[in-house]
Amino acid sequence: MAYYVYVVTLDPAAWDSSKAMRKANPQVQGVPRVCYYVGSSAFPVKRVADHLRGGKATNKLVSDFFSSVVYKYAQADDWDDVVSLEEDVAEELRAKDAAVYHAV
Secondary structure, eight states: OOEEEEEEEEOTHHHHHOHHHHHTOTTOOSSOSOEEEEEEESSHHHHHHHHHHOSTTOOHHHHHHBOSOOEEEEEESSHHHHHHHHHHHHHHHHTTTOEEEEOO
16 A cells, blocks of 8 residues: 655644644744645545544644645655655755644
8 A cells, every 4th residue: 555745734823823833843943934734644635634624633733724735745655664754754844944743
């Protein structure tokens, strides 16, 4: 089965509203240029729809601050590999001065 890393652009208000977002991004000085949520799933479109509906096993940052289109960023055939990819994608985005939250 293929697994995908997906990226969701969040409204910048996520920065001020989420202590977890600020804690995950100590490199950000002031207000970040852009905020992202990075996740992974075998079914990324369905997973994001679940986030947007809210409820059990969803991330409140996505349901409350979803801003723009979701896109698949990377793919792996093994869950452990996709978890590592998710971390790599998050760090890659942080290196571009973005604030990034991911739950892995």
